[in-house]
Amino acid sequence: MIKSILLSVLAFASISTAQADINVGAPDCISQAEMKTIASHFNQFANLANKEFCNDDSTTWHLLSSLMFMRQTQFKPSMPVSKDELFTGKFAKNWYEYFIGRINDLEVVNDCPKGVIAYVYMFGNTMYTCPAALTTNFSSLDRASVMMHEARHIDGFPHITCTKGARKGIQGACDTKIADGGSYAVTVETYAQLAKYAEGIHPAMKAYAKSSAVVYADEAFENPVKINRSENLLVLTNTLDFHALNAKGEIKKLGKTSALGHIVKRGQHLIIFPTDKALKAQYVFANNEGEISQSPSDFITEYNAQTPAQKANLVDLHIGAQWSARVFKNKITFTCDPKSPTMKDIALPAGVTAAALVYPDGYARDKYSAQLVSENGELFELGCVNKQASLKAIATRLDQKYTRIHKAAGQVFGLVDGKLFKLEGTRSTPVVTALDGTIAEIVPQEIFEFFEQ
Ligand SMILES: [Zn+2]
Structure with a gap:
């Protein structure tokens, strides 16, 4: 049995609450066609595949709307990399495809420790999500970033305990260096990409994503991340x-x-x-x-x-x-x-x-x-x-x-x-x-x- 349970320690950082329905024109219903496609990737939604699904503020809705966010968010056709280490474009291509290549089951768990939002085990394809992340206090933008982070763990990238910096002593709250491309690198890259290149996202939400990218870059790595500032x-x-x-x-x-x-x-x-x-x-x-x-x-x-x-x-x-x-x-x-x-x-x-x-x-x-x-x-x-x-x-x-x-x-x-x-x-x-x-x-x-x- 692999011992490492890969927790995302996110509450210590900037992830917290942000507006859920901030996307300009974000639909409050997911069409039947979309439901069918999603159910073909996530078996658990099979019984919902034959009709449209509307926002009922349930955990199911929040999971589905996050998948939809990954499916539908448009980025600028050209996304030049940064001159520093904020954005390499390594994970920029197709978030949804990346996610379903690693995760095919979403489970909601109710007994999460303080500060834990989601986790995966290295030997599976299930993402466990804590209720704190499945309310309107959490945005689809934050959830998409968390889901990409968790998917990266499946590729074999665990965390370490920080020995210095803002998260010193917190288990699983750091990666060694951003260039390794581990899960926190994915967190930084997804926020940076949303902030700089997403289309149809509210400007305040993009500004929030910008700050989030930098907070993670500054706090979730043992080796300082190079940022031109x-x-x-x-x-x-x-x-x-x-x-x-x-x-x-x-x-x-x-x-x-x-x-x-x-x-x-x-x-x-x-x-x-x-x-x-x-x-x-x-x-x-x-x-x-x-x-x-x-x-x-x-x-x-x-x-x-x-x-x-x-x-x-x-x-x-x-x-x-x-x-x-x-x-x-x-x-x-x-x-x-x-x-x-x-x-x-x-x-x-x-x-x-x-x-x-x-x-x-x-x-x-x-x-x-x-x-x-x-x-x-x-x-x-x-x-x-x-x-x-x-x-x-x-x-x-x-x-x-x-x-x-x-x-x-x-x-x-x-x-x-x-x-x-x-x-x-x-x-x-x-x-x-x-x-x-x-x-x-x-x-x-x-x-x-x-x-x-
Ligand atoms: Zn993690």
Whole structure:
């Protein structure tokens, strides 16, 4: 018996929720002709082959619609490879043919461990899918990527445990190097292909796929993946306009957003918590890509269900690869173990009210600590080092009352009263721009040569 059970550890990365029916004109029914073809490849659907099948939100529908996504998604006729390692085109040809060449049975299992979405055994042609992946919180785009990933395992590509990086210590969460063309390489390639070359897919969904490709490339390999990239400071003004401030200090106007708010990073993904607490937190995109209606995570679904008064209690949120910290006015709730839903609260000292998380050393998914500034300007370090939640005061004093501090393109920026400052240690100098006084939010954002061209 082959021992290796090939789990896809996807919950630690960017895969989560995205809109299911985002395809422009995505049909809510699968024709009888299509059903017949699919049933000829997957015996289990034989009893459904004689009529059309419509969306009933069942697990069967979600499996079928993912197969349909693989059958029907059109790509540009020419798909040049990237100059880096994001896209080689190795798996670009015909996703559905590739999948049915390896998998001919789809089973839904109900007892999946936390973080597992789907798996296969090397000695079979069945893909096991966990219910978490079979709801409208998961897009056909995500599922197609997962299915291609699982099919690749059948070719004899197991995972390893990461010994470093964002997924350090997580069993089956890494491959050695992307050039090996294993299952995580397939994940990166499928997202990169969707982001760059898919036709008829909503622009916001393509932007989501772009970020997903990079998160996997950055986090699911022992040997770093070569990606040609640069970093900007993304600036949101009170006129609802996004701007990019590059390393040379040049400002470029980007798209608009629908509401002001606090932007939190989850790897490459940006999530906005609107200032107007009647609005919901959601993914946000800077180049007029539009919106994805589904929630980025279970916590954000919970948050969105709260009353405006409850929402106002959440001050900030840190999302690391394996830990998170929800910062409330008077306490911090930590999730330090990626394998367990256990949470730990640590209260702020009496009389201290949390104001914001600040990142003078930069936001990084593989770091286990972050800094917090209080309304009186006191600094704290918080984190989950060795899976232990901690909060301690730092002696450093900042020279101003910053609402944000972020590092982008090697520079540390602070935001005070709509104005930008460059920080060196505890000293600051103004960054004078045309946006002076109107800046509502800042967050670092990377751009990638392959997707920009
Ligand atoms: Zn896998």
